[in-house]
Amino acid sequence: MLSSLAGKLQGKTKFLIDVLKFYNTGLLQSSSMSGVGKRRDPFLVKVVQGRSRQRSICSAKDNRYGEDSWFFSSTPKAEVMGVADGVGGWSELGIDAGLFARELMFWCSNYAKRENFDGRKPLDLLIESNSEIKGKTNPVVGSSTACLVSLNRRDCTMHSANLGDSGFMVIRNGRLLHRSEEQVHDFNSPYQLTVVPNERLDNVYCDRPESADSSRLPLQEGDLVLLATDGLFDNVPESLIVKTLSKYQGVTRKEDLQLGANSLVDMARDLSISPYFESPFALKAKFYDMDFPGGGKPDDITVLLATVAVPRDV
Structure with a gap:
């Protein structure tokens, strides 16, 4: 009789265990970004647009707009965006600074594609x-x-490394969540990575990559990440950028997001040639007590725009 009772209890225990296994399996399979069970890691829907001061040097295919260069990288572990702005002063020596910017972004892109890079250290x-x-x-x-920003897909955290006066912004629910700090030695003299002939070593700034400003920011589905050269930030006020992009908050259709990038580039170009608009660059000139007539600043413009998205069940 005791053995019979023990058998019945054992059977009920097994049944309860099976029920719990089935219930837990269902919970795990239904989880998304919680980090438990079947994962649906976030990714970036990315677009780019740009304009060169000299239309002859403008090629999205070559990842170059004038002296600006850029790249996108996407792996199972990380999403990375990068932009570089060649310092135009080299043109006075017959050197195309856009080639250096392109070389820098080429190697950053290559290293970002390594299997062990998870986006946590873009520096x-x-x-x-x-x-x-x-x-x-x-x-x-x-x-x-x-300027580099990278998304660790596992924990949906963005990491950055910014050297100079290019930069990035994060917009959430139509409001500015974060903006990078520009780094300058003096007016219109940004921090910069440099390779120079030895005889001219004392005449230019040569900053170390370790001087880049780094940050870490948790992101959410629908956040907008904007990465751009100073051709945008010197001509379009922060408030106008946020207002323009607020209508694209949460947009994941690439064609629609492209319209947002296009509108920013068109706006920056129009304001850059305006002799009357009090641009951010004109305000900086006043702050540094520089002789600047006002208006915008003609420059190469590169805009990278991305939405944080989460895969959906088919």
């Missing part, structure tokens, strides 16, 4: 790429600002 991309360029027998000469 490492700058350090390694700078070393790669300087280590060549005949390196590309020039200098450039650089």
Whole structure:
């Protein structure tokens, strides 16, 4: 009789265990960004637009708009966006600074695609790429600002490394959540990575990649991430950028998001040639007590725009 009772209890226990297993399995399979069970890691829907001061040097295919260069990278672990702005002063020496910016973004893109890169240390991309360029027998000469943002897909956290006066913004629910700080030595003299002929070493700024400003920011589904060169930020006030992009909050259709990037570039171009508009660049000139007639600042413009998205069940 006791053995019979023990058998019945054992059977009921097994049944309860099976029920719990079935229930827990269902919960795990239905979880999304919680980090439990079947994951649906976030990703970035990305678009780019730009305009060169000299229309002859403008090619999205070559990831270049004038002296600006950019890249996108997407792996199972990380999403990365980068932009670089070649310092135009080199043109006075017959050197195309856009080549240095393009070389820098080329190597950053290569290192971002490595299997072990998870987006947590974009500064490492700058350090390694700078070393790669300087280590060549005949390196590309020039200098450039650089701004990298990377999304760790597992925890939906964005990490950044910004050197100079390019930068990024994060917009949530139509409001500015975060904006990077520009780094300048003086008016219109940004921090920059540089490779120069030895005889001119004392005449230019040569900053180390480790000087880049770094940040960490948790993101949410629907957040907008804007990355751009100073051709945008010097001509379009922050409030106008946020207002323009608020209508694209949460947009995940690439064609629609592209309209947002296009509108910013068109706006920056129009304001850059306005002799009357009190641009952010004109306000900086006043702050530094510089002789600037006012209006906008003609420049190359590059805009990278992305929405944080989460995969959906088919």
